[in-house]
Every structure is written in C-alpha cells, then in structure tokens.
Amino acid sequence: MKTSVFCAASIDGFIAKADDDIDWLKPYENDPHRFEEFFASIDAVVIGRRTFEVVLKFGSWLYTKPVFVLSSSLKELPKLPKRAVCELINAEPGDVLKQLEQRGFKHLYVDGGITIQRFLSAGLIDRITITRVPILLGSGIPLFGTLPHEAPLKHVETRTYPTGLVQSEYELVR
C-alpha cells in the first residue's frame, strides 16, 4: 500500500487561509501541474472532516475515486451527489491503511492539513508532492505540524511552471 500527498502550499507553508479560503489558488487552476496524472495513479482518497466540509461547499463533487472521510465526531455522512463514493472511517492512520489494504486498495491520496500531519507523524507517507505557490499568506492552515521525529526526504524531481508554481516531489525514507 502506497500513500501520497499532493498539495499546494504558500511559500510560508499554508494550504488555506484561516477561514478555509483557497481563492488565492484560483489564478493557478488552469496551470496543468500534473494533478490529473497524479489522480489517475491513485485508487482512493483519504481526507479529514474539515477538508470534507470544504469540498462539500464546492457544490459539485470533485472526486471520481472512492473517498474515505476520517472523523471521530461525524456519525453519518450528509446526503451526497449520487455519483459520490464516500465512506466514513473512525480509525487511526495505521488501522485505516490496514482496512483499505484488505479491501484491495493500493495507492492512497492523503489530503488535508491535520490528516497529512497524522499520517506523517505515524510514519505512513511514502511520497510528498508540494506545489509552492508564489505568495506569502502570512497566516492560515499550515501544511505541516509538529512531528515526533525528523524525517529525511529524497528529492525526486522539481518542476517549475510559467505562472511561478514550483513543484517538488519527495520520497520519504522509511
């Protein structure tokens, strides 16, 4: 079971403003920064409750693959569009991986600040692709949090885009 993070962050490390606003990403939406290629390579998405709620506000359902929402507080999912394949999971990262592995999933896309941090803390992320957006937000929701240990990374590749995006791909050395 492989796990990947693929996310955009400001130069000062935020993935959203404090009120979850990601409008600052809009100028880059049409930059073909390999998200589609990445999304084609995964077979399930794991997000936290907060990211789930942000995604719901988009109006249309984004994901064309099964989505697992990690939450210890949600008891059931709200009504979702018919084509949404979405399940609630209340488990620790290690157990999430075990459950999804048993169900045949092979490559998980782990997304959302807290969820990424929990998987990183548990040493359960294999690959991180960060697309750095040329802005200092000054405050917001951080991509990274405190980890119980250092984690050396192996730089795989960096790509730059005409809009100023800089995308770096790293493997985690286990």
Added chain:
Amino acid sequence: MKTSVFCAASIDGFIAKADDDIDWLKPYENDPHRFEEFFASIDAVVIGRRTFEVVLKFGSWLYTKPVFVLSSSLKELPKLPKRAVCELINAEPGDVLKQLEQRGFKHLYVDGGITIQRFLSAGLIDRITITRVPILLGSGIPLFGTLPHEAPLKHVETRTYPTGLVQSEYELVR
C-alpha cells in the same frame, strides 16, 4: 537600498532546531549553492541578537562584510575577533534601512528568523532566496511568522542540486 534574504529551510519551514542546532545542514555545506555569489553582491549584513549568538559559537567570525546586530536588550557587543566589523543597532526595520542608506550601504543581507519576519512585516524585503533542504525537522525555529498582510511573490528562478537541495528565488512585489 535593496534588501535580500538568503537562507536554508527544511521542507516544513524551519531554519534551525529549537535549540538553534543547524548540524542537519552539514551534509550540504560543500554544495556550491551560490552563497558566495550572493554574499559578494551585498555590502552589509543585518542579523538579530539570537542569530548573532549562534554565529559567535561558531568560534571563527564568518562575515567579511560589516554586520549590524539588531537588539533592544544588548547594551554592548562582546569582544570580537579583530577583523570583525560589527555594530549594535536598536531600531525598527524602517529606521535601520534609513540609517544604513545614509551611510552609503546599497544592498543588505537580512538574516535570522525574527529579523526576517520583522522586515517582511514592515514590507521591507525585496528578494528571498530559499534553499529547501530535503528533511522534515518536525519542530524548531520557523523561517516565517505571522504577517499583517499577504505578499505576492514573483518567481525568478529555481535551481536543483544533486544533494537534493532545491533553491528558489523570489522578488517581492511592492
């Protein structure tokens, strides 16, 4: 008067561990990542008291250009090596720039977490070169802090190095 930041940071945004340890940078010391070219382009260095104290511990004096130490607590500098050109300044970033401009300096190298953050908050940084080191430190002294405003950046160039360093240069749009 031009002001530049040139620093290394972990992927999670730290410039040192919580105890000021920068041993994790040692494997990259001999990577020729343009520090010499950058240092040749500046004519004075502005650092905070904390960075100054870290530099003192190195034993030998690093800087071959005048160094200004920002501090509101230090009353005088300790005894320094003879070749050190070093002065104490107790002033806000804007006043520091005015004073040094009047003295004929044209390009300042602003270094140290808090000092960089204070100059950024005041909108007084023109250029940032961040060298991303392939490691998640998990905790430490952050490069960036809270800013009172967003700051769009213009991506100038990104260079990658065989050791995995990724160096991105940005101009601040004033």
